[in-house]
Amino acid sequence: MMTNTKTQKQEVFINTFNELHKLLNEKLKSDFLLTDKGKGKVSTYDLTFSECIYTIKKYKNNKYRDFSRYIDELYLVNNLRNTIIHDSTNKFYDIAEPSDNTMKIMEVLFNRFVKPISIKNYINDKKAMQPIILNPETSLSEMLNYISKYKISQFPVFNSNELMGMISDNGITNFIANKNETGGILFEEEKISDLIESNLDLEENRKSYEILYIEDELYQVIDRFADVESINKYILISKSGNKIFRSKEDLVGIFTPADISEIMIFLDSKN
Structure with missing residues (x-):
């Protein structure tokens, strides 16, 4: 005879599982409805946990790259949940x-x-440095001082409160090399506007x-750098929920592929 009798651990496990299932259903439903299995289902349809896993696998090379790292664990907890719910009896509850270890996995x-x-948790915990913002009138000498002092080589350029784009080490190097070929360079006299005017670096980086x-979730940063093509991409962090920059004060962080290993270590330390 089936029974609802459960141990304390099983109760905790099932309650946590149900919260996880509810969250995944909400996050994955719209994408599931676009799959072969989801076609014909109404918007009020609730995904089974197996369908949640199916959806993650279906989109693992796109928007659920990080979710897919936990496929084995999701299968494990789903199988255990089914055993607890369907196979437990009075005698073998x-x-x-x-x-x-399973409880740790569920945690x-x-x-x-x-x-x-969240990204905010990470920035605050790591006490990340505020981005150094340049404007068209910033001298190259000042920019090089920033590079030397802070060991960074990616700079957002704002004209007043409008983001013009990013200047990278590649653009800086090309500009200096071109100037050297044409007679040298006086860094105090050259401005960011000269760099912008002389090469396409800023234009190229508009899309980078x-x-x-x-x-947003910190894991989204990892997902954005999952492609090989993203090696030259930057993730700019805004205080605006619309993911825009109403002013340069909205820019509160910059991530590059070089940050991924540190982010992974940080996330592992929180689990």
Whole structure:
């Protein structure tokens, strides 16, 4: 005879599982409805946990790259949940008692999906330096001082409160090399506007950045750098929920592919 009797661990496991399932259903439903399995389903349809996993796998090379890292764990907790719910009896109510390791896995999944770490959490915890913003009148000498002092080589350029684009080490190097070929360069006299005018670096980098909201999940930064093509991409962080820059004060962070390893270490330390 089936029973609802559960151990304390099983109760905690099932309650956490249900919260995870609810969250995944909300996040994945719209994409599931576009799949072969989802066609014909109404918008009020609730995904089974297996359908949640199916959707993550279906889009793993696109928008759910990070989710797909947890496929094995999601299968594990789903199988255990089904055993607890469907196979437990009065006599063998503890037949599927979650191990300490399984409870830890569930905790990791819960923290990852239900209570994810935000970009803001990371920036505040790491006490990340505010981006150094240049304007067209900034001298190259001043910019080079920033490079020497802070060991950075990516600079957003704002004309008043409008983001013009990004200047990279590649554009800086090309500009200096071209100037050297034509007779040398006086860094105090050259301005960012001269660099912009002399090469296409800024134009090329107009499409090399993406904007994320500071309250977005930190995992989204990892997802954005998943492609090989993103090696020269920047992630700019805005205080605006519309993912725009109303003013230069909205720009509060910059991520490059070089930051990924540190982000991964940070996330692992929180699990």
